[in-house]
Amino acid sequence: MLTQSTNIMEEDYTFNHKHILGLEQLSANDITFLLKTAESFKEISTRQIKKVPALRGRTVINLFFEPSTRTKLSFEVAAKRMSADTFNISASTSSLKKGETLIDTARNLAAMNPDIIILRHSYSGSPGLLARHIKASVINAGDGTHEHPSQGLLDLMTVQEAKGTIKGLKVAIIGDIAHSRVAHSNIIGFSKLGADIFVAGPATLIPPGVNQMGATTCKTIAEAIDGADVVMTLRIQMERQSESLFPSVREYANHFGITPQVMRLAKPEAIIMHPGPINRGVELSPELADGPRSVIMNQVTNGVAIRMALLYSIMGGGES
Amino acid sequence: MKNTLLLNGRIIDPANNIDATGSILIEQGLINKVFLSPPPASVLEQCEVIDVSDKWIVPGLIDMHVHLREPGQEYKETIASGCKAAASGGFTGVACMPNTTPVNDGQEITSFILAKAAEAGHCRVYPVGAISKKSSGSELSEFGELKQAGCVALSDDGLPVMDSQLMRRALEYSGNHDTLLISHSEEMPLSANGAMNEGALSTSLGLRGIPHVAEEIMIYRDIALACYVGRPIHIAHISTRESVDLIRRAKAKGCQVTTETTPHYFTLTEEAVGDYDTHAKMNPPLRNSDDRLAIQEGLADGTIDAIATDHAPHADMEKDVEFDLAANGIIGLETSVPLSLALVRDNIISPSQFVELLAVNPARILKLNAGTLSPGTPADITVIDPGKTFTYSKESIVSKSKNSPFVDLNLQGKAILTILAGKPTYSERD
Ligand SMILES: [Zn+2]
Numbered sequence: 072m073l074t075q076s077t078n079i080m081e082e083d084y085t086f087n088h089k090h091i092l093g094l095e096q097l098s099a100n101d102i103t104f105l106l107k108t109a110e111s112f113k114e115i116s117t118r119q120i121k122k123v124p125a126l127r128g129r130t131v132i133n134l135f136f137e138p139s140t141r142t143k144l145s146f147e148v149a150a151k152r153m154s155a156d157t158f159n160i161s162a163s164t165s166s167l168k169k170g171e172t173l174i175d176t177a178r179n180l181a182a183m184n185p186d187i188i189i190l191r192h193s194y195s196g197s198p199g200l201l202a203r204h205i206k207a208s209v210i211n212a213g214d215g216t217h218e219h220p221s222q223g224l225l226d227l228m229t230v231q232e233a234k235g236t237i238k239g240l241k242v243a244i245i246g247d248i249a250h251s252r253v254a255h256s257n258i259i260g261f262s263k264l265g266a267d268i269f270v271a272g273p274a275t276l277i278p279p280g281v282n283q284m285g286a287t288t289c290k291t292i293a294e295a296i297d298g299a300d301v302v303m304t305l306r307i308q309m310e311r312q313s314e315s316l317f318p319s320v321r322e323y324a325n326h327f328g329i330t331p332q333v334m335r336l337a338k339p340e341a342i343i344m345h346p347g348p349i350n351r352g353v354e355l356s357p358e359l360a361d362g363p364r365s366v367i368m369n370q371v372t373n374g375v376a377i378r379m380a381l382l383y384s385i386m387g388g389g390e391s
Numbered sequence: 392m393k394n395t396l397l398l399n400g401r402i403i404d405p406a407n408n409i410d411a412t413g414s415i416l417i418e419q420g421l422i423n424k425v426f427l428s429p430p431p432a433s434v435l436e437q438c439e440v441i442d443v444s445d446k447w448i449v450p451g452l453i454d455m456h457v458h459l460r461e462p463g464q465e466y467k468e469t470i471a472s473g474c475k476a477a478a479s480g481g482f483t484g485v486a487c488m489p490n491t492t493p494v495n496d497g498q499e500i501t502s503f504i505l506a507k508a509a510e511a512g513h514c515r516v517y518p519v520g521a522i523s524k525k526s527s528g529s530e531l532s533e534f535g536e537l538k539q540a541g542c543v544a545l546s547d548d549g550l551p552v553m554d555s556q557l558m559r560r561a562l563e564y565s566g567n568h569d570t571l572l573i574s575h576s577e578e579m580p581l582s583a584n585g586a587m588n589e590g591a592l593s594t595s596l597g598l599r600g601i602p603h604v605a606e607e608i609m610i611y612r613d614i615a616l617a618c619y620v621g622r623p624i625h626i627a628h629i630s631t632r633e634s635v636d637l638i639r640r641a642k643a644k645g646c647q648v649t650t651e652t653t654p655h656y657f658t659l660t661e662e663a664v665g666d667y668d669t670h671a672k673m674n675p676p677l678r679n680s681d682d683r684l685a686i687q688e689g690l691a692d693g694t695i696d697a698i699a700t701d702h703a704p705h706a707d708m709e710k711d712v713e714f715d716l717a718a719n720g721i722i723g724l725e726t727s728v729p730l731s732l733a734l735v736r737d738n739i740i741s742p743s744q745f746v747e748l749l750a751v752n753p754a755r756i757l758k759l760n761a762g763t764l765s766p767g768t769p770a771d772i773t774v775i776d777p778g779k780t781f782t783y784s785k786e787s788i789v790s791k792s793k794n795s796p797f798v799d800l801n802l803q804g805k806a807i808l809t810i811l812a813g814k815p816t817y818s819e820r821d
Contacts, residue, residue: 194714
């Protein structure tokens with residue numbers, strides 16, 4: 072089953088990455104390969120016995136320095152479905168003292184001889200730092216405001232399923248682009264596969280140089296959503312208000328929240344996405360979040376399949 | 392003691408308008424005579440003769456902005472190790488910033504630094520005292536005491552003075568003691584928590600940016616205040632195009648402003664951050680290629696008076712961490728000469744300008760009896776081989792810390808003999 076799926080690719084293609092640090096490092100071919108591999112894994116989750124032996128005997132560590140429920144659970148489920156031995160280590164970043172952080176942890180983990188470390192960390196670039204200090208493969212499960220590659224891939228997979236293709240789609244990403252690693256990975260991933268990305272939000276939350284990443288900046292959300300195939304809105308962090316990045320939640324909801332009214336500007340068959348957890352009534356109206364155009368639950372389902380594909384691919388497709 | 396003769400070098404002494412082949416006679420630690428024609432046989436016979444054919448003989452180089460870390464952070468650098476690094480980089484004098492632990496805000500620390508430096512003996516050390524007590528930005532330190540103890544200037548480098556009223560008072564009061572203020576100009580609320588230059592690259596790396604305006608706004612404030620109260624000011628380590636422009640315009644208007652930049656700002660850009668390389672993390676941050684070009688233009692047209700290194704030693708454990716947590720700064724004493732000579736090779740500055748930037752002007756700005764090869768002055772002399780190539784390997788670094796983005800690069804141009812008051816402090820002669 073799995074070998075077949077890889078044969079869909081060009082003949083001389085091989086997935087050749089030891090670590091998954093970001094979508095930046097992956098080619099369009101790599102991404103297409105991962106999406107196809109994930110499609111084939113998705114079927115496993117519908118079986119009665121949801122387990123394949125692909126990673127039997129492998130050790131996977133979930134190393135989370137930031138609170139996370141869904142991403143951690145999703146990776147854990149994915150690793151278990153691949154029959155890997157999985158361990159969860161959570162540490163609050165606040166308890167870590169400067170100078171004795173990630174590298175000390177890496178040294179301790181090395182003693183356990185893990186094959187894969189899945190890292191969530193509040194500092195950008197930390198997965199690369201870990202990768203330089205440990206023999207295991209490292210998967211970035213979200214680093215600071217840098218990237219969240221597995222989320223980017225599952226979003227691509229969800230859109231591909233809904234639309235049949237990525238190329239040529241108009242994708243609107245609305246909200247806090249500056250602090251969103253999800254937005255960064257999506258901008259990179261969608262542009263690599265040929266979509267046109269439009270971003271909008273409070274100008275305080277649109278980072279400099281976002282155009283160089285492949286997105287077009289719009290002044291209003293209406294402009295971004297006009298004719299869109301995909302509307303993705305991002306979680307707004309309430310604490311940004313105290314940094315004067317937006318005046319109030321009410322003002323944000325009124326001007327940057329996705330409502331049925333503004334969705335009329337999108338294509339009739341446009342889908343709505345959100346990386347979760349949603350502030351219903353702030354960045355997204357409840358009726359849209361739970362309505363027929365929402366693919367938010369598909370995102371969650373695809374998350375497990377994508378993460379299975381990532382674990383499988385960096386282990387060389389199951390060969391030992 | 393036998394006299395020394397530096398024979399047949401290219402003497403570059405802009406203060407005396409000399410750029411010619413010649414020889415220098417050193418006697419009793421002083422420059423005795425400069426020969427621009429072959430010295431008489433009688434002189435040759437009486438001297439230890441050092442043949443420096445094809446080498447440059449220049450006034451001892453002065454780095455007006457270094458961090459020697461002692462007292463308080465001796466694991467990064469000591470006055471002795473920093474001075475030894477300075478000598479091996481061709482320097483005979485360094486001005487050390489006050490952000491030690493405790494801060495150099497009184498005569499006790501200043502005297503301690505001078506005593507340690509005298510004990511080490513590799514290099515002259517010119518302490519810079521703090522503008523405010525503990526550099527906390529709230530009360531002026533005792534300028535008179537600091538000056539009497541031997542401080543050549545005052546600065547709250549690293550912890551810049553945010554309060555404009557305090558800065559104004561400091562500038563006013565500096566007149567009573569004829570002390571120079573050196574400003575690390577940075578509008579902290581704009582740069583807060585920033586890790587690199589703000590722009591497309593900081594966005595794509597997910598690192599918080601430091602906008603170039605954070606530097607420029609404060610440079611403008613500092614120049615405006617200095618002009619208003621009619622006092623000189625020296626702006627430290629400028630890194631942006633607009634900073635160069637602000638200073639160029641202020642000089643044209645007759646303000647008493649001087650400035651320095653560092654080799655990393657005219658050599659590197661923010662691209663050096665690459666894959667979160669913490670050896671490219673400093674404050675101000677590396678900027679873009681247009682800024683780098685503007686810095687080079689400022690050096691070429693004389694807007695920028697001095698090249699200083701902002702030598703900032705840090706231990707490996709302070710750099711081998713997440714980028715956000717990494718300490719700011721790099722060491723620079725042993726790479727300043729080759730990196731600055733690259734500007735000469737690229738025809739951006741002349742050999743004379745090189746000497747002005749690294750010796751003449753730092754001495755003038757800090758009012759030091761140095762920076763010339765005039766007979767009668769202390770024989771602080773640097774002999775440079777502009778053609779010598781070497782690999783800047785970690786093992787070869789003299790400084791106690793090894794935090795440099797230039798490690799393992801092949802560099803060209805090197806001090807091969809450093810002479811302090813007539814005695815060699817560094818020598819590569821066989
Ligand atoms: Zn500084």
